[in-house]
Each structure stands twice: as C-alpha cells, then as structure tokens.
Amino acid sequence: MPHRLTIHQAQGLLREKKISAVELTQAVLDRIRKVDERVGAYITLCEASALEQARKADRRIASGDPSPLAGIPVAVKDILCTRGIRTTCGSRILENFIPPYDATVIQRLEAAGVVIVGKTNMDEFAMGSSNEYSAFKLTRNPWDLSRIPGGSSGGSAAAVAADMCLGAIGSDTGGSVRQPASHCGVVGMKPTYGRVSRFGLVAFASSLDQVGPLAKCVYDNALLMKVIAGHDPKDSTSAPEPVPDYIQAFGKGLDGVTVGVPVEYRSMVGMDPEVSEAVSTAMETMERMGARCVEVSLPHTPYAVAAYYVIAPSEASSNLARYDGVKYGFRDPEAGDLAGMYRRTRSKGFGPEVQRRIIIGTYCLSAGYYDAYYRKASQVRSLIVRDFKEAFESCRLLLSPVAPTPAFPIGEKVEDPLTMYLSDVFTLSANLAGIPGISVPCGFSGQGLPIGLQIMGNHFDEAMLYRAAHQFEQATDYHLKKPPLQ
Ligand code: GLN
Numbered sequence: 001m002p003h004r005l006t007i008h009q010a011q012g013l014l015r016e017k018k019i020s021a022v023e024l025t026q027a028v029l030d031r032i033r034k035v036d037e038r039v040g041a042y043i044t045l046c047e048a049s050a051l052e053q054a055r056k057a058d059r060r061i062a063s064g065d066p067s068p069l070a071g072i073p074v075a076v077k078d079i080l081c082t083r084g085i086r087t088t089c090g091s092r093i094l095e096n097f098i099p100p101y102d103a104t105v106i107q108r109l110e111a112a113g114v115v116i117v118g119k120t121n122m123d124e125f126a127m128g129s130s131n132e133y134s135a136f137k138l139t140r141n142p143w144d145l146s147r148i149p150g151g152s153s154g155g156s157a158a159a160v161a162a163d164m165c166l167g168a169i170g171s172d173t174g175g176s177v178r179q180p181a182s183h184c185g186v187v188g189m190k191p192t193y194g195r196v197s198r199f200g201l202v203a204f205a206s207s208l209d210q211v212g213p214l215a216k217c218v219y220d221n222a223l224l225m226k227v228i229a230g231h232d233p234k235d236s237t238s239a240p241e242p243v244p245d246y247i248q249a250f251g252k253g254l255d256g257v258t259v260g261v262p263v264e265y266r267s268m269v270g271m272d273p274e275v276s277e278a279v280s281t282a283m284e285t286m287e288r289m290g291a292r293c294v295e296v297s298l299p300h301t302p303y304a305v306a307a308y309y310v311i312a313p314s315e316a317s318s319n320l321a322r323y324d325g326v327k328y329g330f331r332d333p334e335a336g337d338l339a340g341m342y343r344r345t346r347s348k349g350f351g352p353e354v355q356r357r358i359i360i361g362t363y364c365l366s367a368g369y370y371d372a373y374y375r376k377a378s379q380v381r382s383l384i385v386r387d388f389k390e391a392f393e394s395c396r397l398l399l400s401p402v403a404p405t406p407a408f409p410i411g412e413k414v415e416d417p418l419t420m421y422l423s424d425v426f427t428l429s430a431n432l433a434g435i436p437g438i439s440v441p442c443g444f445s446g447q448g449l450p451i452g453l454q455i456m457g458n459h460f461d462e463a464m465l466y467r468a469a470h471q472f473e474q475a476t477d478y479h480l481k482k483p484p485l486q
Helices: 007-015 021-039 047-062 104-111 154-161 178-184 218-228 263-267 273-288 301-322 338-349 352-365 371-394 417-424 428-433 462-474
Strands: 042-045 073-077 115-120 167-172 187-190 210-215 258-262 292-296 397-401 437-444 450-457
Touching: 007 021, 007 218, 021 042, 021 047, 021 073, 021 115, 042 154, 047 115, 073 104, 073 154, 104 115, 104 218, 115 154, 154 167, 154 178, 154 210, 167 187, 167 218, 178 187, 178 437, 178 450, 187 218, 187 462, 210 218, 218 437, 218 462, 258 263, 258 273, 258 371, 263 301, 273 292, 273 397, 273 437, 273 450, 273 462, 292 371, 301 352, 301 371, 301 417, 301 428, 338 352, 352 371, 371 428, 397 462, 437 462, 450 462
Parallel strands: 073 115, 073 167, 258 292, 258 397
Antiparallel strands: 042 115, 167 210, 187 210, 187 437, 397 450, 437 450
C-alpha cells in the first residue's frame, strides 16, 4: 500500500528502485478514487499532469539526480496559482480562473521533482476554520466523517491524513495550517512571516499570510519546508535569511532547552478538558526529555482575537477589491450599467462569510472609523509583538494547545461566526507577531479525535521548532495512528 508511505520512506524505496514514481503516483490516485467521494478533500485532480511529472521524476531518479523530493506526490491548497490549472480559492468568483503563471512555491516544488496530484478544498479565500465556507463542497474529517477537518487548509490536512497524498501545502493567516493539522492528526508548520514566498499565493491579509507544509511526520514536514523556504525577489516581504538544514538540526533530546507555558492560555474560555490534559502530558514528556518548563506571561492575549478580526478583514476588504468582474473571474452576465455589474458580480460571486469580512473591513478602514478600529488594532498588535519578545527573553520555545477543542461536528458553528472565530484563539497571535508555530499530534480525545500541540518560537527559529517537535514525536506514537477509513 504505497499511499501509506511517508515521504521519507518513499524516498528510500524510489532511490533503491523498489518502486517507481509512476507506481507511487498511481497508488495515490487509486486511493483518492477510493476514498475522496467520502472525504471531499480535492477540488481539482491533476491526473494527466501528475503522471507526466512522475515519468519525468523516474527519468531523473534513473540518471542519479539526488533531488530529495523527486517523484513524491503532493497536494496543494487551491489558493496557490498553478499555471494552466484552475485555481478557485474555494470561491465562485474564481470558479473558472486559470492562472497564466505558477506561484514561487509551486515552481520550487516542481524544480525539486514533486508530483502535484491536485488542488485541495478550502474555506472561500481562506476565511474560516472548518471548510464549511467553501463554495463547492464539504470536506469531512477522515477520523469522523460527521465532523469538520478544520480550516481553512482543511482539504490539504484531510488529504494527508487519509493518505491521498504524501504531503501537502497550505496557507496560514490566523491558524489555517496548524488548526486543520491538529484536527486531522498531522504535522503542520506556519513559518515566520517572510520565510516562504507569497508570490502567487492569492492574498487574504497580506501582513499575516504565510505558506506552510502539512505532512504525516515532522521529518517529512521539514523536507517540504526546506524546498519551499527562502528569499524570492518576486516577493518584497520575503526575507533574505539563509535556510538551514532542518533535518541536520534535529539533534538529540531537549537538554537545556527552556520551554515557556503562557499562563493566560490556562484560563481560556471554551477549553476542552481533554485538550488541556493532553497538552499538560506533552509538557511532562518534554521535561522528561530534558526541557525545562517555565511559566511566562503574554498579557495582551485576551485582545488578540479582536485585533485579528479587525486587521484581517481590513486587509481582505482591500485585497478583494480586485474581483470586480472586469479583468478576470466571474462576471454577472445580466448586469446593466457598470455600478450594477460590480454589485451583482460581487453579490453573486462571493459567499456570505467573505461578504461579511468585506463589510467589516470596509467599515474599519473608512474615514472617521479608521482611528477607532484599524489604528487601535494595529496598536494592540504592537503590544502582542512586545509580549512575545519579552517572553523569548526567558524561554526558547512556547507550548500551547492548537485549538480549544477537537474537531467539532459539521454544522455546529457555521451559523455563529463569533464562536467560529474563537477556534483561532491559540493560533492567530503567532500571525500577528510574525513568529513560527508548528502543530504536532499529542493525543486523542475519548471519542478518538486527534489533539494537536502547538510549539511556537522566535522569528526564523523554525529549526528549533522542528527539533523539539521531532524529539517529541520520537517519544510518542500518536503520529503513527491512522484514521479508521477503509
Ligand atoms: N480561521 C481564521 C480566519 O477565518 C484563519 C484563517 C486562515 O488562517 N487563513 O480568518
């Protein structure tokens, strides 16, 4: 069953010629055919181009090319532009949009020999925490098909969990890689702002957006990260920092590493006791491995959700102004005059959550309200940045849950945006501060649903996050369990 392989395992078999990239890709496509009708992870499958890429990878491997990811089938969130392949962003307004160019991340994956099997489902324009805001379909959690997979990179997380790819790419503006990774029992990394190029990533909130990998284990995640990270002259916010070899940096144990536990996270409303318990146990595991756990304070935590839900919609309202039916995307054919065309196109093209955010954002940015909302939220953001800076003076890493509860039932929060927004309490601060965060499996609820542990670190300290996550994974076996999907 080659679809069950990790990237690391597949690399070995490909190199030893025990399997070909075409066979591996076929196995993954067969798996998709078998289970995706129930899970709904993919919006677009790229069978023909995937097999073509696999044949190319086989030639590359035969010629002794050491590219680490040659022949590895990977899924990509439908928010990254793929030349000649429809990129919908989960929205009707881009339902038939075929980009004329590749995102830098896609170019780098292809240069490394990756096989792109398809584009995964997501909340429309990445706004959401459950995938229920996709304009096209529901994605179900492979661990329990009556529950959400998390969002907005829910399709990517579900595809990895259900072995419908060996790894995947998502994007994270407030938690969209980490939260679905946590709900689906896989490993998800949100890198430092500027670590990965955003060129060709459809913009949601440009000061928060980052692309990040999802994988079956920390090792695989680090392999993908190494390929996509690094400076890109096409993205002026990408950083010229060198990219370390994350795997070399895995090291041994956690001796001498100080891990901070934010006191404010303990008294969060809506915390599920099973999640708290799993995170406390994870802390003990880390201590046994030599880490020293200390209490730290992030005093402005209670204001993070409010600040995020002003800043993200404000930036979104500005970014989404480009979908006006003129240059590309959907245009309402029945529109009469220009103003009517804008109105009808945007009313029909955008779903309710996107419209809600555009209205909130436009309001927050309008003259007379800007100071009270956008400016105030930006000030709070500065205080949150300072909180983290001070915390990192007394510790190297921070530990927290990823989400307050395990995956919730489909339909539970869809009518109640405020409770949906609270799914992100633990994750969105990292985006506001621009720091990296990783989600690793750290337990299961009584009902058998995965629980994720979040490890955050200072800017560009991904290597340390990977080291801690890898060490933790070595000491546990949560990442080895598979969902009961036949
Ligand atoms: N759930 C958050 C939101 O709806 C975060 C989404 C994301 O990270 N893209 O904005």
